[in-house]
Amino acid sequence: MASRNQIHQVIVLKSQAFGEIHRSLTLYSAEEGIIYATAHGTQKIKSKLRPFTEAFGRYKAYLYLNPVKNQYKLNDGEGLKAFHSGHESIEKFYTASLFCEMILKSFGGGTEHSQLYELIDQSLEILENMTENKRIYLLLQYLYRFLKINGFSLDLANCDSCSRKIAPEETLFYHHSQDGLFCSQCQSRFPADQLPLPPGARKYLDTTPALSLISALEISLEKNTALNLKMLLFSCIQGLLEGPLNSLKQSKEFI
Ligand SMILES: [Zn+2]
Missing domain, CATH: 1.20.1440 (de novo design (two linked rop proteins))
Known part of the structure; x- marks a missing residue:
């Protein structure tokens, strides 16, 4: 059985409001892949969890797995690298x-x-x-x-239509409607x-x-x-x- 308290280095892929003061997070971890977790009370001004709910942030997450509901809860975070430039650009x-x-x-x-x-x-x-x-x-x-x-x-080496090998100095043509890469002879058909x-x-x-x-x-x-x-x-x-x-x-x- 998975341990109830888990620590994972994560990236916040998605953060959404949940109820009036909570957020539901979609986190990504190298070991576990995608983790769905809730962060409680993050809309409160004094919430220490709030910075850890911003999209694109990366940090060490302290998670609790509720074995009955099979749900993760974010208890704390550490070493946050926030993505500030998303606000400016x-x-x-x-x-x-x-x-x-x-x-x-x-x-x-x-x-x-x-x-x-x-x-x-x-x-x-x-x-x-x-x-x-x-x-x-x-x-x-x-x-x-x-x-x-x-x-x-x-396949960048052969034409998708005539299967001819493409010479290094040739140009290939990509056609979205045909979803293929064609040589200069075949491309004139599209x-x-x-x-x-x-x-x-x-x-x-x-x-x-x-x-x-x-x-x-x-x-x-x-x-x-x-x-x-x-x-x-x-x-x-x-x-x-x-x-x-x-x-x-x-x-x-x-x-
Ligand atoms: Zn061809």
Whole structure:
């Protein structure tokens, strides 16, 4: 039987009002995955728990598991790293929301909690302190690493239509309606809504995942290439998660 008192390093994926003075929290932990917990009395001015109920915060949570109801209660927190920049930058707020929603929609990534936890933990830390012009690269890295951790692979070496091997200097074309990557000959059959992925974009996807997240952010792309890659990865993510992401529906222009 699980121990009643538990300590987990967590990230607040979601925080919602519950009753008049409580909050219900969706937390993410490297060991347990997603944990639903209630924080009592947090709307009271003197509540010591209040800072631990803010979305995107990361801290050591002291939890109590009620074995009868099988519910967690947050008793205390320690070592809070709050996400302050979400109040100042709407772009950062929605980016952090997207990071969290992807984890919620994937049910915490099955058994890959520790890798996924490390990814979102590092990404929130970097996002908090980064300049806006670099944010797209964090987004690309987060999206692509999330796909890989969840076992999704993108075939960048062959055409999805004729199966021809793509030469290193060729451009591939992604077609949303066909959900495929096509060579220059095949792409002319689907002229609408195509996103060209030049060799640089493919090289970027091939090489950057092996780097540390910080090092990968040093590598930049031509602006349109980065934007096309972002659209391609959004499409792959929504395919993997089998549905649209609310953060994208509400705020695509900010992300
Ligand atoms: Zn082809």
